[in-house]
Amino acid sequence: MSPDQVPVVERILRANEDLAARNRHVLDMHHVHGINVMASPGAGKTTLIIRTAQALQGRRSIAVIEGDIASSVDAEKVRAAGVPAVQINTGGNCHLDAVQVQKALGQLSLEGVDLLFIENVGNLICPVAFDLGEHTRVALASVPEGDDKPHKYPGIYAAVDALVITKTDLLPWVPFNLAEFRRLVRGLNPDIRLFEVSSVTGAGLDEWVQWLMELTARK
Amino acid sequence: MTVHMHELAITESILNIVQRHAEQAQAKRVLSIRPVIGELSSIVDDCVQFYFDHLSQNTIAAGARLLFERPRVELACEACGHTWQPVDADWTCPQCGEARARVVKGREFYVESIEVE
Numbered sequence: 001m002s003p004d005q006v007p008v009v010e011r012i013l014r015a016n017e018d019l020a021a022r023n024r025h026v027l028d029m030h031h032v033h034g035i036n037v038m039a040s041p042g043a044g045k046t047t048l049i050i051r052t053a054q055a056l057q058g059r060r061s062i063a064v065i066e067g068d069i070a071s072s073v074d075a076e077k078v079r080a081a082g083v084p085a086v087q088i089n090t091g092g093n094c095h096l097d098a099v100q101v102q103k104a105l106g107q108l109s110l111e112g113v114d115l116l117f118i119e120n121v122g123n124l125i126c127p128v129a130f131d132l133g134e135h136t137r138v139a140l141a142s143v144p145e146g147d148d149k150p151h152k153y154p155g156i157y158a159a160v161d162a163l164v165i166t167k168t169d170l171l172p173w174v175p176f177n178l179a180e181f182r183r184l185v186r187g188l189n190p191d192i193r194l195f196e197v198s199s200v201t202g203a204g205l206d207e208w209v210q211w212l213m214e215l216t217a218r219k
Numbered sequence: 220m221t222v223h224m225h226e227l228a229i230t231e232s233i234l235n236i237v238q239r240h241a242e243q244a245q246a247k248r249v250l251s252i253r254p255v256i257g258e259l260s261s262i263v264d265d266c267v268q269f270y271f272d273h274l275s276q277n278t279i280a281a282g283a284r285l286l287f288e289r290p291r292v293e294l295a296c297e298a299c300g301h302t303w304q305p306v307d308a309d310w311t312c313p314q315c316g317e318a319r320a321r322v323v324k325g326r327e328f329y330v331e332s333i334e335v336e
Contacts, residue, residue, distance in 0.1 A: 014232075
């Protein structure tokens with residue numbers, strides 16, 4: 001029998017995308033705005049989420065899904081700050097997927113929640129391909145990581161709605177060309193929202209929080 | 220602890236798609252698979268083939284070769300319409316200097332076809 005070409009033309013991650021669409025629907029029904037937070041390990045994801053929750057206290061209700069390969073250190077930190085949090089352990093996976101988020105959603109009470117942060121596994125490559133059902137994608141880039149990351153990982157900068165440059169209090173001590181970094185990122189993603197924040201001093205936090213307030217404005 | 224790269228999840232998805240289409244076509248065996256994955260997706264081809272060889276054992280797709288097509292990033296300038304392939308992460312238009320590039324190619328992420336017998 002001679003070989004046959006069978007046309008397929010099917011998106012590789014369609015199963016994940018279909019499930020992500022269902023997660024988004026669950027969030028929509030509860031009027032929850034989901035934000036997928038992606039960054040390398042140590043960029044300050046958990047700290048920014050906690051500072052943000054504190055800044056939004058009394059104005060918006062927040063819940064958090066924490067994704068890590070192992071441990072519940074991050075969820076405990078977030079809960080200690082008074083924010084409801086569920087921990088996902090990916091059991092070795094380098095990214096969250098829609099299945100894991102679906103399970104986590106089942107463990108959270110979404111009633112009255114305005115904003116759900118989904119903190120992805122620390123990684124600049126793998127999470128980008130997986131839709132979780134979020135409404136907004138945010139990446140963090142911390143000053144000590146260096147300003148060359150857009151050269152190495154253009155995919156993530158091209159794929160997010162906003163980028164938060166974190167640990168800006170270290171700018172006087174670390175070589176980081178902020179103007180060049182911003183120029184590169186804007187080139188990769190002309191519509192991206194850029195924020196500069198120090199979770200330590202609180203500088204720049206207001207602008208970021210204001211943006212989140214607008215995203216979750218009650219109709 | 221073993222860290223599973225995203226290539227594993229992607230390989231599982233490819234295998235599912237291939238099995239379904241091969242069965243629909245009433246094939247006996249899958250000889251090759253054409254995944255099209257744009258340059259903006261960071262995938263290590265050899266890694267996917269390695270996982271695939273392992274996962275596809277005892278399936279209709281055992282021994283199939285993955286013939287990757289990896290379209291390079293192609294950009295179009297929103298200001299002047301110029302199209303080009305960037306050489307690095309500097310996506311400023313080489314023609315007019317505007318930084319408003321639209322991705323025309325490089326985000327592909329699908330299985331184009333399979334070769335069966």
